[in-house]
Amino acid sequence: MSSRPGPRPTGPGPAAPVRVLLCDDHAVVRAGLLALLGSEPDFEVVGEAGGGDEAVAMAAKLGPDVVLMDLQLGEGTDGVEATRLISGSGVRVLVLTTYDTDADITRAIEAGATGYLLKAERPEELFAAIRAAAEGRTALSAPVADRVMERMRRPRPTLTERERDILGQLARGLGNREIARALFISEATVKTHLGRIYDKLGVDTRAGAVSVAKEQRLLT
Secondary structure, three states: OOOOOOOOOOOOOOOOOOEEEEEOOHHHHHHHHHHHHHHHOEEEEEEEEEOOHHHHHHHHHOOEEEEEEEEOOOOOHHHHHHHHHHOOOEEEEEEEEOOOOOOHHHHHOOOOOOOEEEEOHHHHHHHHHHHHHHOOOOEEEEHHHHHHHHHOOOOOOOOOOHHHHHHHHHHHOOHHHHHHHHHHOOOHHHHHHHHHHHHHHHHOOOHHHHHHHHHHOOOO
């Protein structure tokens, strides 16, 4: 039998507290969040996870309303993949991180995150975001919302045929040497094209390039 609780009570009478699971690989950060959320009577921290694998297991066991998820979790399953696995089970995931690059935001939202918050936010903003996430409403930090809107207004980047070829090989998971062999070019040429692709897509990682390319339908 699933341990996930039913719908949160609505209507007259006191509402059930929002059940929160914390996931951050820094114990000091978890302790700070635990103390912060403990100051609000409508929050109940039901567990703490130090990594993605632990968070996935605990979410399945405890059935929280919201998981506060960091993105960078050291070894094992990262925050994006953990978000994908947890949100797929119906649990709301609110990303709480220091990273606000286009690639990080895109990957997290694609993975099913209900919201994306920065750790620099004021406690009141965090509380409001958790409550919104528990109700299934999107919660974004102002800088994140600005980046999302900017991207939506930005015209699609124009890639050359060779850049599209390399991006396609990248999406298949090939490394630079394998891409060079597949396209009959040198590794140096692959690196040059990758740099141009990163600049055009506004990313700095291979995963980010693939994520943005999929989002903007640049892969054929």
